[in-house]
Amino acid sequence: MRRDIVTSAIAAIVFMILLGLVYPLVITGVSQVAFPGNANGQQVHVAGRLVGSKIIGQSFSVPKTKNGKLVEEKGAVVTEPDPRYFQSRPSVTEGGAYNAAASTFSNLGPNSKATEEAIAEHVKAYIELEGPFNPGLTAAQVPVDAANSSGSSLDPEISPANARIQAHRVAAVRHMGIGSVDKLVSRYTDARGIGFSGERGVNVLELNLALDRLTGGAR
Amino acid sequence: MTLAGWLTIVLFAVILTAIAIPLGGYMAKVYTGERVFLTPILEGPERFLHRVLRVDPRREQDWKSYAKSLIIFSLAGWLLLYLILRTQDAFFVPHALNPRGFASAPWNVTFNTVSSFTTNTNWQYYNGETTMSYLSQMIGLTVQNWLSAGVGIVVAVALIRGIVGRTGKSLGNFWQDLVRTILYVLAPLSVLTAIVLVSQGVIANFSNYLAVHTVTGLTQSIAMGPVASQEAIKMLGTNGGGFFNTNSAHPFENPTAFTNFFEMLMVLAIPAALVFTYGRMTGNRRQGYAIYGTMMIMFLGAAVVAYIAEAHGSPAQHAAGLHTHVISGSTGGNLEGKEQRFGIAGSALFDVVTTVTSCGAVNSAIESFTGIGGAVPFANLSASEVIFGGVGTGLYSILLYVLLAVFIGGLMVGRTPEWLGKKLEAREIKLAGLGILITPLAALLATALATASHAGRESISKAATGPQGFSESFYAYLSQANNNGSAFAGYTGFIQPSAGNVGSHGITFADLLGGFVMLFARFAPILFALAVAGALVGKRVTPAGLGTMRTDNPTFAVLLIGVIVLVGALTFFPALLLGPIVQGLTSHLY
Numbered sequence: 068m069r070r071d072i073v074t075s076a077i078a079a080i081v082f083m084i085l086l087g088l089v090y091p092l093v094i095t096g097v098s099q100v101a102f103p104g105n106a107n108g109q110q111v112h113v114a115g116r117l118v119g120s121k122i123i124g125q126s127f128s129v130p131k132t133k134n135g136k137l138v139e140e141k142g143a144v145v146t147e148p149d150p151r152y153f154q155s156r157p158s159v160t161e162g163g164a165y166n167a168a169a170s171t172f173s174n175l176g177p178n179s180k181a182t183e184e185a186i187a188e189h190v191k192a193y194i195e196l197e198g199p200f201n202p203g204l205t206a207a208q209v210p211v212d213a214a215n216s217s218g219s220s221l222d223p224e225i226s227p228a229n230a231r232i233q234a235h236r237v238a239a240v241r242h243m244g245i246g247s248v249d250k251l252v253s254r255y256t257d258a259r260g261i262g263f264s265g266e267r268g269v270n271v272l273e274l275n276l277a278l279d280r281l282t283g284g285a286r
Numbered sequence: 287m288t289l290a291g292w293l294t295i296v297l298f299a300v301i302l303t304a305i306a307i308p309l310g311g312y313m314a315k316v317y318t319g320e321r322v323f324l325t326p327i328l329e330g331p332e333r334f335l336h337r338v339l340r341v342d343p344r345r346e347q348d349w350k351s352y353a354k355s356l357i358i359f360s361l362a363g364w365l366l367l368y369l370i371l372r373t374q375d376a377f378f379v380p381h382a383l384n385p386r387g388f389a390s391a392p393w394n395v396t397f398n399t400v401s402s403f404t405t406n407t408n409w410q411y412y413n414g415e416t417t418m419s420y421l422s423q424m425i426g427l428t429v430q431n432w433l434s435a436g437v438g439i440v441v442a443v444a445l446i447r448g449i450v451g452r453t454g455k456s457l458g459n460f461w462q463d464l465v466r467t468i469l470y471v472l473a474p475l476s477v478l479t480a481i482v483l484v485s486q487g488v489i490a491n492f493s494n495y496l497a498v499h500t501v502t503g504l505t506q507s508i509a510m511g512p513v514a515s516q517e518a519i520k521m522l523g524t525n526g527g528g529f530f531n532t533n534s535a536h537p538f539e540n541p542t543a544f545t546n547f548f549e550m551l552m553v554l555a556i557p558a559a560l561v562f563t564y565g566r567m568t569g570n571r572r573q574g575y576a577i578y579g580t581m582m583i584m585f586l587g588a589a590v591v592a593y594i595a596e597a598h599g600s601p602a603q604h605a606a607g608l609h610t611h612v613i614s615g616s617t618g619g620n621l622e623g624k625e626q627r628f629g630i631a632g633s634a635l636f637d638v639v640t641t642v643t644s645c646g647a648v649n650s651a652i653e654s655f656t657g658i659g660g661a662v663p664f665a666n667l668s669a670s671e672v673i674f675g676g677v678g679t680g681l682y683s684i685l686l687y688v689l690l691a692v693f694i695g696g697l698m699v700g701r702t703p704e705w706l707g708k709k710l711e712a713r714e715i716k717l718a719g720l721g722i723l724i725t726p727l728a729a730l731l732a733t734a735l736a737t738a739s740h741a742g743r744e745s746i747s748k749a750a751t752g753p754q755g756f757s758e759s760f761y762a763y764l765s766q767a768n769n770n771g772s773a774f775a776g777y778t779g780f781i782q783p784s785a786g787n788v789g790s791h792g793i794t795f796a797d798l799l800g801g802f803v804m805l806f807a808r809f810a811p812i813l814f815a816l817a818v819a820g821a822l823v824g825k826r827v828t829p830a831g832l833g834t835m836r837t838d839n840p841t842f843a844v845l846l847i848g849v850i851v852l853v854g855a856l857t858f859f860p861a862l863l864l865g866p867i868v869q870g871l872t873s874h875l876y
Contacts, residue, residue, distance in 0.1 A: 071355050071774030074339050074461065075362035081338055083366065086432045086468075087425030091515040094480045097516055098490035101481075106490040108510060108538065117498050122487055122537040122756030123508055125500045149502045156626070168507035169416050169493050169785060170532040172623055172651035174747060174776035175602070176754035177660070178869045178876055182602035182622065190606060206607035210615070211599075214608055215622040218633075218650045224626040257542075257627070263293045265543020266617045266629030275501055 094121060111272065119272050124223040126165040127152035129164075148196055151238045152275045153233050156212055157189045158220040165221060174218045189214045200235040208232075224268030227256055241282050251277050287597045288612055296587050298547070298635060299582060302554050309555060310562025310574070316470045316594035317443045317463065318567065328469050328632060331404070335465050346456035349820025352444055353447040353813055355460040358553030360809070363433055364404045370426040371396045374419045383496040384419035384667070386786060391417055394792035395780045401801035403427055406434035406676055408520075408646055408771035409800060411778060411792070415509035415530050416785040420492060427527060428516045432476075435523025435556075436467040438644075438678030441812050442560055445682045446567045448819025449706060452827060457819055471556065472522060479552050482517035486548075487541030490514040510703030512574030513538055524676040526771045534636070534649040537626055543621055546632050546649060550639045557643055557674040560681045568706055577684060580843045584673045584850070588662050591635040595659035596620045601873040620659065623651025634659065637772075641666040644676025646771025653750075653774040657870025660757065663772065664866050667764045668858040669850050670725050676769065682815040684850075689718040689818070691849045695835050695842070704834055707827035714821045721814030726857040727808040729767035732799055733760045733861065739769035741795035745778030752876025757865035764858075766800045767807040 093226035099104035109121035119125050131138045138145045143163060145258040148154050159173045160166035175182040190206045193213050198204045225233075230252045238248040255274040259265050303784045329771040336343055347355065373379070381387075391394065391412050392511040402409040403426075412418065418427070437731065447457050484490050490512060496508040513529045517539055520527060540549060547622050561581065565574020597619040599610025612618045620628040633650035640647045641663035652663055666673060670686035689705065693715050696703030703710040736742030736759045745762070746755045758777040765772055779796035783789050836842060 068358075069355070070340075074341060074355075075359040077463075078339050078359060078461075079362040079366045081335070082433060082468075083425050083429050087429040090473075090476070091424045091428060091512045094477065094484075094515040094518075095490040095492065095512050097481065098484040102484050105484055105487045106514075108489045108491070108495065108496065108508065109487060110440045110496065113501075117496065118501055119498050120496070120508055120537075122541050123506075124537075125506050126504060127500075127502050128504070129502050144506070150500065162824045163504075165496075165506060168509045169413065170509075170530050170536050171413075172532060172535070172653065172775050174651055174653040174749065174774070175622055176653060176750060176757075176869075176876075177600035177602060177620065177622075177656045178872070178874065179749060179751060179754060180601060180875045181749045181751075182600070182654075183875055186603060186606035186608060186622075190608065193720070207609045209608065210613070211603070211608060211610060211618055211621040212626050214606070214618065215603070215620075215624075217621075217659065218623050218625045218648075219530075219532040219537060221532075221537060222625050222627075223537055225627055226616045228613060231615060235447075259290060260543025260545075260547055260627075263290045263297065264547040265294075265627050265632045267615075268626040272501070279501070 068249050111276070113276065121270065121272060122223050123167050123220050124158070124165055126156045126158070126163070127154055127271070127274060146180055150196070150236060153225070153230060153237060154196070155271050156222050157216040159216050160220045167221055170219045170221050172218060173220070186214050197232050197236055200239050201232055205230070223270055223272060224257070225271055227252070227269055232268040235243060237278065241278065243282060287593065288617070288631070291629070294547070294631045295586070295593065295635055297612050298550060299586060301618060302551060302558055305551060305555050306558035307562055309559035309568060313471060313559055313563040314566035316466055317563070321612060322470065324470060324474065332465055332469055339461060341461040343462035345459055347459055347717050348455040349448070349457055349816045351378065352457050352460050353816045356812065357809065360404055363430060364400055367403060367426050367430055367681040368396060368400045371399060371422055374422045379419065379421055382492060382797070383421035388417060388419050389787045391780065391787055392790060392792045394794045394797040398779060398797040398801045401804045402771065403430040403527060404434055405769050405804045406438055406523070406525060406644055406679070407766060407769040407804045408525045409766050409773065409804065410527055410771070411780040413531035413782065414528055416782065417787060420511050423516060423529060424512060428519060431516065431519040431523050431525040431527065432468060432472060434470060435519070435525060435677045436464050438676055439467045439471070439556070439560070440464055440523065440678065441815055442681040444679035445685055445815050445819045446564055451567050451823035453824070455820065455823055457816070457823060472519065475522050475555070476518045478849060479522060480514045482548060483517055483545060484514045484847065486545045488514045488517055488545065489538045502568060521549050521645070522556060524553055524557060524643045524645040526640060528647065534647045540649055543627050543632055546628050546636060549766045550636055553639050553643055553645045553647070554674055556677045557680045560678065564681060570706065576838045576843045577688070579840070580846045581673045584669070584847060585638065588642065588666055589635050589638045592638050592659050592662040593631055595625065595656045595662070596630045596634045598656065600656045601875060604873065605875055608798055614734040620654070620656050623654035625649065637663055638666065641770060641772055642671065642675070644671050644769045644771070646765065648772050651775060652772055653776050657866050657868070661862060661866035661870055664761065664764065664862055665770045665854070667770055668854040668862065670722065670854065671768050671770065672850060679769065685809065686718040686721045686818065687814065687850055688846060689714060690722065691842070692835070692837060694849060695845050698836060700833065701833055705837060707830060708822055708825040714818055717814050717818045721818065722812045722853065724810045724814070725767050725807045728803050729764045730764035730857070730861065732767065732803045735799065736763060736796070739795070745777050745779055745793050745796040750776050753865050753868050760861055762800065763803055766803045769804060769808050
């Protein structure tokens with residue numbers, strides 16, 4: 068008994084040092100040297116300014132104004148999509164969409180009225196935004212990723228089908244040919260992992276930054 | 287459903303088997319004391335650790351002594367972790383390792399968290415990036431990821447020794463087994479896995495959270511931290527506790543479809559390999575194949591059902607007018623709570639992988655799965671995690687079922703049950719029966735308490751109306767009793783109004799009930815498994831005769847599946863009907 072207690076106490080401390088300090092420090096150190104970009108979150112800088120992480124989604128919206136004044140609701144500024152940019156998937160993080168300091172699931176159940184309402188709201192907003200540039204767009208044509216929030220609420224990607232619909236709006240607002248926007252979309256569409264795993268997705272941040280490089284627009 | 291989706295499932299099974307066979311052989315050598323290719327590098331550190339821990343590896347332990355070391359060691363780990371988590375903002379914690387200045391979670395939440403990590407459950411009422419300092423994640427949670435995994439594995443090894451032992455009482459030496467597990471099995475795999483993950487985009491740093499000025503001029507805060515080291519052992523040790531709240535759905539934990547596939551392989555690598563280790567150590571590889579086949583059949587069945595159910599979409603989607611079939615450029619299906627890069631197949635398979643094992647990591651919201659898709663993780667947990675199962679726990683649990691199957695098979699053909707030449711008698715069957723029944727008992731009693739009491743219902747999320755509310759409660763205690771840790775995440779035991787735990791409080795009922803369920807359903811079965819080992823180890827072996835029922839052929843695999851399904855179904859079916867199945871059978875919205 069006593070021998071077990073002494074050994075257990077020593078073991079708890081020794082393993083804490085080996086596995087809790089040495090191991091993470093070695094891994095982090097090696098990562099910082101071998102893959103500094105990845106290890107620090109694939110930060111994207113534009114003109115010296117940190118504009119995001121390549122693999123963390125962000126909201127491409129702007130504060131909503133009415134008669135030159137910011138619209139507020141429950142103490143927070145209301146935002147609306149910036150039509151010049153491809154829009155990310157719906158996000159339910161606290162303190163506004165795409166709060167990457169507090170990832171969260173929507174936890175909406177499959178048979179829940181709240182789920183139906185949330186989806187219907189996303190579909191309505193999507194059709195309002197894209198409908199004018201995609202005549203005849205109906206709920207049945209809205210890709211599921213545009214109507215459902217993601218797992219992390221930080222999804223950096225949208226589906227190619229979603230991007231193809233949004234491309235019409237972006238092309239019109241930016242006075243570009245739809246062909247050149249579609250070309251950019253395909254350039255920033257990731258392939259499936261090792262050929263078969265997962266789904267193809269369009270990286271929204273990279274695509275939008277490429278658009279800005281082409282026609283200007285970063286604020 | 288797509289061809290790529292089906293291919294993912296098939297190739298996963300093939301690649302897993304290709305990894306598990308050699309790894310199982312390697313582990314058999316490690317635990318029988320043979321030299322392996324890492325011996326020249328690791329025998330020095332092994333001797334050093336024995337000296338520091340004052341352990342004599344030649345001291346043989348019977349089952350009681352082995353169990354005593356295990357329990358006292360786990361208790362020491364529990365106390366230390368509680369101390370670490372409750373002092374995370376104390377004066378001696380350097381600012382660089384708690385850059386957000388997070389205060390400790392309240393005592394009740396901490397009790398739950400500590401019980402969760404020391405039992406390999408990794409149930410999380412807290413949100414990683416708004417609660418835990420980098421130091422707590424490292425010296426607290428990461429360390430228990432290793433140690434609880436190690437404890438699970440050594441129990442399985444001890445049970446195998448009990449089965450093959452010919453004389454005496456010894457099951458080996460707990461400390462030697464633990465040190466070997468960490469040095470020879472977990473350490474090389476963890477380092478390798480962590481580096482692969484970083485090469486694909488998992489982060490590893492000690493920076494403060496990034497302050498981003500987004501493209502459209504908004505501000506965004508991005509959580510950082512030493513993720514890769516914890517992510518690797520979280521998968522390999524079938525722990526599943528995420529660094530971030532959304533676990534492996536978070537791009538910094540699981541950045542690509544490749545890492546998703548890779549993480550799934552790493553979850554199952556050791557549990558699958560241990561089955562082959564068992565075959566080798568018993569000197570009857572066909573025994574291992576029979577059990578592996580049993581597990582694989584049940585695993586693939588679960589994956590197929592989950593994939594079809596999720597690809598079909600949910601009633602809420604259909605009611606909102608969405609079309610959920612595959613179209614060009616969109617995977618369709620129930621994408622609520624799922625990431626675009628993983629798609630339906632990558633999410634459904636991940637869910638099955640982490641609920642057949644005790645991993646409990648998630649890459650999508652289980653709460654948002656369809657009724658039938660959600661019934662799959664329920665069913666996996668109802669089978670008491672013997673389909674591969676947690677590292678070690680899966681093998682020792684299924685071996686208890688094997689004992690039961692041999693006994694029932696023996697009764698059916700009217701012979702004395704024998705297993706690998708050893709006669710099974712009343713004592714072993716009683717112990718195995720108790721070991722099997724503990725987990726369902728804990729799960730069902732706790733669920734009953736939680737759903738019948740006002741204090742228990744406080745944890746149910748507001749959006750979970752109708753059967754969903756029952757599913758949340760049932761899943762919470764089923765998951766904690768199975769030491770799984772995945773969740774219908776709307777269920778909560780921690781009200782955290784702001785990041786940094788200012789004004790936060792725990793829901794004492796849920797925190798304590800869950801904590802005790804985890805501890806009880808972890809250590810009681812371990813004691814029964816070790817007691818079975820102790821009862822078997824001294825038995826004399828009689829050569830197999832004509833009348834011996836074989837335990838290494840497909841007939842036995844079918845019998846084993848039957849026993850597992852019967853025990854699980856008889857125990858849990860009524861409760862399952864009330865939750866996920868009723869939702870799966872109706873398109874009614876609640």
